[in-house]
Amino acid sequence: RKEVEQDPGPFNVPEGATVAFNCTYSNSASQSFFWYRQDCRKEPKLLMSVYSSGNEDGRFTAQLNRASQYISLLIRDSKLSDSATYLCVVNIQGAQKLVFGQGTRLTINP
Amino acid sequence: DAGITQSPRHKVTETGTPVTLRCHQTENHRYMYWYRQDPGHGLRLIHYSYGVKDTDKGEVSDGYSVSRSKTEDFLLTLESATSSQTSVYFCAISESREGFTGNTIYFGEGSWLTVV
Numbered sequence: 349r350k351e352v353e354q355d356p357g358p359f360n361v362p363e364g365a366t367v368a369f370n371c372t373y374s375n376s377a378s379q380s381f382f383w384y385r386q387d388c389r390k391e392p393k394l395l396m397s398v399y400s401s402g403n404e405d406g407r408f409t410a411q412l413n414r415a416s417q418y419i420s421l422l423i424r425d426s427k428l429s430d431s432a433t434y435l436c437v438v439n440i441q442g443a444q445k446l447v448f449g450q451g452t453r454l455t456i457n458p
Numbered sequence: 459d460a461g462i463t464q465s466p467r468h469k470v471t472e473t474g475t476p477v478t479l480r481c482h483q484t485e486n487h488r489y490m491y492w493y494r495q496d497p498g499h500g501l502r503l504i505h506y507s508y509g510v511k512d513t514d515k516g517e518v519s520d521g522y523s524v525s526r527s528k529t530e531d532f533l534l535t536l537e538s539a540t541s542s543q544t545s546v547y548f549c550a551i552s553e554s555r556e557g558f559t560g561n562t563i564y565f566g567e568g569s570w571l572t573v574v
Binding site for chain 1: 498499500501502503506516517548565568
């Protein structure tokens, strides 16, 4: 089983729709969680950290469920510019590494 | 921008030749990393450094070596390139003195390497 798993998609949704991704992680010692965004042939860029209480940044909402070991990303009122691959990232406590999911590809259609 | 420069950005090389990728940062951050990204595998850590001359292996370190003689530079060397090392290589730096824990990392623009 992979340490971090994401549905690779692709997700194709119309502009203005709400879309949600989930990401599951296998190590219960996972300590920190992030969502990164990666555009085609570009480097990953931090979208947002994920806090235990859940957090929101504009149209983006991140949730953490430690009991079920998953994190989620919700995008409301999607824009064409939201088209990208979204990477789920987990830091395991005591381990000097971040583990990346393979990414979920999202395309917003006009 | 995180102040990370990778060079070369694109390179085609022949099997068996040595290749060195350079990562240069202007942020004076302690932690630096080399990742490779491949379809079906996502980003995988090759090596990382937690200070000058302090390095450690990641999950896919075979066939790679690194060096860090200055805070600002982290070199990745393929001693004898193979076709399986064709990939996109990303350098990254961490803001935190504690490295990964609870803090984010920032990536360079990537180096596209093709081994023929």
